[in-house]
Amino acid sequence: MPYETILYEKDENRALITLNRPSHMNALSIEMLAELEQVADSIAKDIDIATVIITGGQKSFAAGADIHQVSQLESPVAAHDFVIKAQAVMNKIEKIEIPVIAAVTGMALGGGCELALACDIRLAADNAIFGLPEIKIGVIPGAGGTQRLSRLIGLGRAKEMLFSGDPIDAQEAFRIGLVNRVFPAASLMNEAINLARKFAKRPRLALKANKTAASNGINVDLYSALAYEARCFEMLFSTHDLKEGMRAFLEKRKPLFTGN
Template identity: 50%
Template sequence: MEYEYIRLEKKGAAAIVTIDRPEALNALNLDTLLELDHCFIDLGEDEEVAVVILTGAGEKSFVAGADISHMQDLSVIEANRFARFGHKVLKTIEELPQPVIAAVNGFALGGGCEIAISCDIRYAAENAKFGQPEVNLGVIPGFGGTQRLPRLIGKGRANELLFSGDIIDAAEACRIGLVNRVFPQQELLEKCLGLAGRIASRGPLAVRLCKEAVNNGMEMDLARACRYEADLFGLCFASDEQGEGMLAFLEKRVPEFKKK
């Protein structure tokens, strides 16, 4: 499929998805969401891709939010459908078998913040800005912000951002755990690719099972989550990957994992 609003390129085992509407600060309209959904479904089935990096075109914005011009005149039913489709797309990203790194290179507001927190890891440029300013528009976050943000940074800090609509800088976002690390703008993609390369060099099944254990375990009580982890740990021993990894450790060499 050819895309109009996103770009897809591959560098080694990493796929880079760029939301490409710089004239609209990469705001999410329905067509962009449709393209993202299609792209991530395809990437989930691409066994040559070990890690996905999601970013925005230009130096000003990752994703400035959902497209207000698209939403302004929606009916109640249309708004509900738009939110539910946004949930579907972000769930596709969140549940991708491969790890997803958000390279936040500017504004990540509203839907942009929500799409960033649907990713597994967030690296930010020093100029990045984060926030859920929907209350300034008389609405609430509609793509999972009221649910994922408290799970990520805690209820109190999330409520402060959600209720006030305040925008915070990258340093503050890092301090409260909204992003993992902050880099100069010109180094951001390089740092993301570096992390992607390290992840891609590890056992591919083990990485995917780690993601599955974290995402699914977070929705369980601790006892059930630990049993679930034990089941996945045991599953690792059915693969050649475990044998090679442990043999390489004992032989004091770098493991040679087979990529599917």
């Protein structure tokens, strides 16, 4: 289906979502959030897709929420409706069972940073900047920033970013673990595509089990997480790809995975 604020395409077994409000530096509008939710639902149902890349194009990932729209929220009730919707969209992106890669060029601020945090892997161009500047207008991040950031980089570093509202550059984001890798801007998308291809070659069910075990396990106590990991491990022994992978290893040949 056509979208107004994003571009969506499938290539090989990869989905590419491009935020597409260039005149607004890809600020996350209510309409864009709705379309991101729609495309996340579509991807979740598409068994042909193995990986997802989310990008903002060559100039900016996303400059934050659409402040013009946010400024029109005239009551706590309206604010609640908006922020719950924004959280639901980020949650849907985070819960897509296959790997989701954020390819970040330029600004990833506020809601843009929160969108990147909802992805599994963050690749940054060397001109990327990350930040949660909401404190500077008297509010806090509401689409997961206060929670996902601290889980990713640690509470102390997260609080410094949240309390100051100041952005950090790509190299500092890499140093503190906010991004996985940094590349020259000109090669970022090629690197993201290469990584997506690498993931897509892995046995699909094991890939999904890895993601769910890691993502779900971090939110529960260690022993509950270990029990869940064990269930994921044992479930894979019913799959064709596990048998094929072990047989290929013993026979010293390349495995032929089918996704089953």
